[in-house]
Amino acid sequence: MLTKLLNSFSKRLIWLITGTVLPMSFAFAAGPNLQLESANNNVRDVESLQRGAVHFANYCMACHSTKYMRYIRIARDLGWQDEEVIDKMTYGLALPVDDVITRIQEGVSQQVFGTEAPDLSLMARLKGTDYVYSFIRGYFEEEEGKWNNHVLAGTSMPNVLEGVKRHSTTEEYDQTTRDIANFLEYVAEPYKVKRWDLGWKVILFLLLLLILTYLLKKEYWRDIKH
Ligand code: HEC
Structure with missing residues (x-):
């Protein structure tokens, strides 16, 4: 019963999103019909x-x-x-x-x-x-x-x-x-350039942390039957 209800609810949610949010975002992305030139600039320069x-x-x-x-x-x-x-x-x-x-x-x-x-x-x-x-x-x-x-x-x-x-x-x-x-x-x-330079280091750190925590989890559960 509950799963059925949830199922129909999530279906409705998906329809709602595809029906309203998506077209809206396309409309915003398209904006007014303007042909802009590309600045081709570089904030690192x-x-x-x-x-x-x-x-x-x-x-x-x-x-x-x-x-x-x-x-x-x-x-x-x-x-x-x-x-x-x-x-x-x-x-x-x-x-x-x-x-x-x-x-x-x-x-x-x-x-x-x-x-x-x-x-x-x-x-x-x-x-x-x-x-x-x-x-x-x-x-x-x-x-x-x-x-x-x-x-x-x-x-x-x-x-x-x-x-x-x-x-x-x-x-x-x-x-x-x-x-x-x-x-x-x-x-x-x-801060843009600094953020770019810091961003990949943070991601790298998180990836390393992920590996470590995974190994730690394996170590903790090694002797426990589950
Ligand atoms: C003589 C005065 C004056 C000078 C000098 C000037 N502007 Fe403007 N600027 C204005 C005014 C007035 C507006 C408001 C225009 C409007 O709303 O139609 C404006 C609006 C703008 C806007 C906003 C446009 C928008 O879509 O609302 C930008 C961007 C801009 N100026 C960039 C510049 C840049 C870059 C320079 C230098 C190369 C510059 N302006 C020099 C008077 C000036």
Whole structure:
């Protein structure tokens, strides 16, 4: 009786899962019909992160912050001295312990662009590194002097990399945008590389522990009839 009940219950559960959760996850995975470019970035590439930090300071910090990050942390992770990070990212205008805040004054973004430029600390995690990469490269000239964006249609963010694109080769432009996306991926999860490096050691340790506990179990039960 009980097994029968359980059986029909688990069948229903399986139907419920296949009927609701699965289609939902497909729908989320597919997302809006967006073709994103692949950033092909590498958060282990410290030189790319260093370039990305400087580009971010030059091209993005006028409007955006990454306020959950401090300069001193960037210096430690990217192999810079404290003074170096301050020079390269703020022209000496901040302290190493300061958060990476934007240079725009409060309320100005709202006035000029009709919206706040969002904090970018977690943007790469929220929308994906490929999204950030594609968004900053996604501008096209709708009419003369009027830009729109493939990734976020009608965005109020100006095409800030227009000059960079015009004055550099395709390779340089690709590298600049990749470095910026790479830096934002690092900022969104500074521990990522350390977690990767630690992860396999933990798994290895657990596997060894499994073998030991198995041998121990055999030893304990050796003389007991069961
Ligand atoms: C002149 C000001 C300004 C500069 C400079 C600027 N942005 Fe923006 N950014 C904005 C504004 C305003 C928004 C909000 C756009 C919207 O909601 O339409 C925005 C939004 C974004 C978003 C979020 C898009 C989304 O899907 O919601 C990302 C990512 C972004 N910016 C990245 C950058 C990067 C990277 C740089 C540097 C290369 C940069 N921005 C430089 C003003 C700026």
